[in-house]
Amino acid sequence: MRRASAIAHPNLAFVKYWGKANSELNIPFNGSISMNLSSAKTVTTITFDEGYDQDHITIDGETLHHQAKAGLRISQHLDRLREIAHTSTFAQVITRNNFPMGTGFASSASGFAALTLAAASALGLELSKKQLSILARRGSGSACRSIPDGFAEWFAGHDNESSYAIEIAPVGHWDIIDIAVVVSNKAKLVSSSLGHELAQNSPFWAARSQIVSGRLARVRAAIEKRDFSAFGHEIESEALELHAIAMTSSYNLEASWQSGIFYWEPSTLHLLKLVQEWRATGLEVYFTLDAGPTVHIICRQQQEIEVLQRISGFASDLNWNMVVSKPASGSRIISDTDLEAETKN
Numbered sequence: 224m225r226r227a228s229a230i231a232h233p234n235l236a237f238v239k240y241w242g243k244a245n246s247e248l249n250i251p252f253n254g255s256i257s258m259n260l261s262s263a264k265t266v267t268t269i270t271f272d273e274g275y276d277q278d279h280i281t282i283d284g285e286t287l288h289h290q291a292k293a294g295l296r297i298s299q300h301l302d303r304l305r306e307i308a309h310t311s312t313f314a315q316v317i318t319r320n321n322f323p324m325g326t327g328f329a330s331s332a333s334g335f336a337a338l339t340l341a342a343a344s345a346l347g348l349e350l351s352k353k354q355l356s357i358l359a360r361r362g363s364g365s366a367c368r369s370i371p372d373g374f375a376e377w378f379a380g381h382d383n384e385s386s387y388a389i390e391i392a393p394v395g396h397w398d399i400i401d402i403a404v405v406v407s408n409k410a411k412l413v414s415s416s417l418g419h420e421l422a423q424n425s426p427f428w429a430a431r432s433q434i435v436s437g438r439l440a441r442v443r444a445a446i447e448k449r450d451f452s453a454f455g456h457e458i459e460s461e462a463l464e465l466h467a468i469a470m471t472s473s474y475n476l477e478a479s480w481q482s483g484i485f486y487w488e489p490s491t492l493h494l495l496k497l498v499q500e501w502r503a504t505g506l507e508v509y510f511t512l513d514a515g516p517t518v519h520i521i522c523r524q525q526q527e528i529e530v531l532q533r534i535s536g537f538a539s540d541l542n543w544n545m546v547v548s549k550p551a552s553g554s555r556i557i558s559d560t561d562l563e564a565e566t567k568n
């Protein structure tokens with residue numbers, strides 16, 4: 224019996240991964256930049272045991288059927304690690320998220336990062352951070368950015384070995400925070416995996432491909448210099464460009480044609496306009512969004528109370544959940560004692 228536990232945080236992209244050059248390998252069309260989020264985490268324990276005749280997977284107390292899509296995706300990922308370790312032993316996987324899945328935190332990012340690290344450790348594989356990032360990417364593209372600490376950049380690369388993420392600034396580098404405002408708990412109609420595939424249907428796809436390399440350089444430089452205004456301008460435009468692409472990526476849903484994907488809810492737009500208004504009156508805050516209705520408000524640590532008060536003042540009768548995160552470390556192995564403490568939290 225070989226067992227290990229790992230913890231990973233989801234990450235929030237400031238320059239987005241949207242569109243794949245190779246869907247089988249999760250090689251993106253463009254590089255991306257992100258920050259690990261301290262308040263959200265996934266803890267995974269894996270046990271390889273000769274006694275199992277298939278993988279047993281439990282996420283947040285729910286056992287996945289090994290033939291169900293999510294179960295298969297995890298088993299296929301374990302196959303990649305088993306192949307490297309030259310073993311065919313099945314495993315039990317127990318995963319816990321401290322945040323609801325499908326509500327604006329990338330559970331697949333922290334999920335596949337924690338799974339990759341725990342499985343590699345349980346199988347006795349000594350892999351570098353680069354190798355772990357490459358492997359995590361195979362499970363879910365954005366997971367490669369949850370392996371390194373703090374702020375990460377994923378190099379798009381051109382093949383399996385050249386597409387991975389590295390740390391570009393450590394956890395303590397900058398005092399920015401993310402206030403995630405979860406405006407809806409509805410599951411999204413179109414998964415991000417499908418959104419990636421449809422992105423090229425947008426007539427604006429070609430324009431985005433031209434913009435994104437300059438943006439990567441500007442966001443990287445703004446993080447390095449801790450230039451919040453330059454950073455904010457870039458990330459807000461970036462988020463809107465992703466959604467402009469999504470909203471103009473036409474597709475067929477069960478034989479009915481749709482002109483594009485709307486990840487937003489009405490409250491999403493309401494909040495985006497509020498952030499713009501607050502900024503016009505001197506409070507320097509910016510927004511970003513992933514493929515969902517959750518609005519991530521980015522500000523400096525000293526503005527946290529003010530921003531929280533403004534959101535609460537506006538949303539006092541709405542059922543919005545707010546989650547504040549600082550930059551967090553990357554994926555790490557945890558001991559049984561730490562696991563017990565994590566499970567109690």
Ligand code: DP6
Nearest residue numbers: 236239240363364365415416513514
């Ligand atoms: C909008 O990593 O979830 O969050 O590789 O198909 O698993 P797969 O996609 P995924 O896509 C995340 C897209 C995004 C932007 C980002 O995180 O960069």
